[in-house]
Amino acid sequence: LGVFYKIMMVIAVMGPLGPMNSFFAASSRILLAMGRKEQLPSKFAKIDEKTGTPKVANVLMAILTIIGPFLGKNMLVPLTNVSSLAFIFACFMASVACLRMRKTEPNLKRPYKVPGGKVGIYAACLTALIIIALLVLPMSPASLNAVEWSIVIIWLLLGMIFMAARKKNVYVGKKEEF
Numbered sequence: 001l002g003v004f005y006k007i008m009m010v011i012a013v014m015g016p017l018g019p020m021n022s023f024f025a026a027s028s029r030i031l032l033a034m035g036r037k038e039q040l041p042s043k044f045a046k047i048d049e050k051t052g053t054p055k056v057a058n059v060l061m062a063i064l065t066i067i068g069p070f071l072g073k074n075m076l077v078p079l080t081n082v083s084s085l086a087f088i089f090a091c092f093m094a095s096v097a098c099l100r101m102r103k104t105e106p107n108l109k110r111p112y113k114v115p116g117g118k119v120g121i122y123a124a125c126l127t128a129l130i131i132i133a134l135l136v137l138p139m140s141p142a143s144l145n146a147v148e149w150s151i152v153i154i155w156l157l158l159g160m161i162f163m164a165a166r167k168k169n170v171y172v173g174k175k176e177e178f
Helices: 001-012 018-036 055-071 073-104 117-136 146-165
Strands: none
Touching: 001 018, 018 055, 018 073, 055 073, 073 117, 073 146
């Protein structure tokens, strides 16, 4: 029984690392894309030559990850829930963009093959919408509370301020970059 207990403890400790790693990597890539679109400073648009990763975005995500536990449960849980909503929304937008590109750019070279093709993309969109609905609809047990909605509103206002302050000419990019 003692060995089984230790195995279960290792599984319990290691279990959250997979999703955390995915969230970290995806967030860094979102920051990279925002840097390329000039929605963030150009430093975020650079890829490290040695590692092939967005170094500035990774450093920022590492700092935020290290600071997180020191915020305390009363702040960490709302930030996590709001981040989850933002992350799922970004995934939804990426899925919709993927669908749109299938129609507008049918001959574009695609280095990644989506499992299930268009059905897989539609499934990703639907799944993201369901999760967003669970977080947004008040009758859902997972819905955001007043503190979390205030964070969302502040975050949206900050985004609008940054958007208004940035250059009017937005860099769209070349097809080869994406």
